[in-house]
Amino acid sequence: MGNGSTQLAQAALYALSSDSPQPLSVVCAVPYYSGYPDLANLMRWYKWEGDANTFDKDTPFVEIVTSPNNPDGFFRVPVVKPRPDGHVVYDMAYYWPQYTAITHQADHDIMLFTFSKATGHGGSRIGWAVVKDKETALKMAKFIDVTTLGVSREAQVRASKILGAISDVYEGPEALPESDRFFEYFRRVLNERMDKLRESLRVNEFFSLPEYPIKHCLFTKGLTRISPGFAFLKCEDGKVKDACGLLRSHNIIGRGGPMFGMNDSFVRVSLLSREDTFNCLLERLSAIGAGGDVAVQINPS
Incomplete structure (x- = not known):
């Protein structure tokens, strides 16, 4: 321990x-x-x-x-x-x-x-x-x-x-239907957020995300898509020298690529925030390149 x-x-x-x-x-x-x-x-x-x-x-x-x-x-x-x-x-x-x-x-x-x-x-x-x-x-x-x-x-x-x-909801008298169990609910939320994020990124075309494979999971006994708790974004606009700085200019706090041994075209943002904060993230990402701006500050993850 x-x-x-x-x-x-x-x-x-x-x-x-x-x-x-x-x-x-x-x-x-x-x-x-x-x-x-x-x-x-x-x-x-x-x-x-x-x-x-x-x-x-x-x-x-x-x-x-x-x-x-x-x-x-x-x-x-x-x-x-x-x-x-x-x-x-x-x-x-x-x-x-x-x-x-x-x-x-x-x-x-x-x-x-x-x-x-x-x-x-x-x-x-x-x-x-x-x-x-x-x-x-x-x-x-x-x-x-x-x-x-x-x-x-x-x-x-x-x-x-x-x-x-958490264990009790999977077996025994307190077991819940599969859709209501802890890990299934958590995974469903992350999958939905990743899908919404990809849709938001398609609007501005400034950033790209890795494509994640689908694999057979021994826990779920079915096919499962990788759904990380972070989005490791790559800025595809060659004119932008600092992806983290670009996000900060739109009131989004991330961690720049050099912190992870990568170059400044990469930035990591969290997908584990509360729902209203995540929705705010999507709104601000969509505003990049569209001339939009928002004034409220996102709390750092």
Whole structure:
């Protein structure tokens, strides 16, 4: 258990670097989660080395594989060639059936999960790691114990109760019709929002979105479309040098491509806001290139 998957990622890097005579190189294929560089540069035992696709140093390393990926939602596999001094940490924060098809039973050496992406309760700061190697797990537990004296019992009880309530709607006397169950409802909302966003983008033709595959899901026992919680937009207008700045000029707050190791033509916006905020996002996106403007400020995600 950890205080969110961010602390567990730190704990994993600490555990894997404890026997290394030099700073452990930390890499991740672009586009990578924007929080990894700061996380990897926080301690002297490891350091951020950027894009895993271009990593060629003969030094101990950890490759972080975010699958499904943040910001673009695609499945990921390691890209650095395996070797004895290399490790892989799987960040599986979004491996939940509302975001993607559950295509296999995950069985990696170190896997990180988080309560916040499963249910939206980020403030509870609950994450968990599944770790095969006992010594690595003990070192991770020590890191969490020393840095924060463990994990809040109140938060653990709250997370357990909420996960139990979600489980109850799938089986037993409190089971609900399939359309009313938690993950199905969540996925339906994300699918609808992605469809509305694509329609809005077709109006202005400034931005494009990746095309997501449909895969068979072991959870739903049917075909499921990938529906990430973010939209990783690419600006297709060559005259625009800063996609994030363009959105800000229309009172839309996003995260620019350089934060994810990409160029300024990319920007990430959240699809997990409240309904009125999402509708406001669509309105402002449609106004780009149409001469429209709106005055109300969108809260940052």
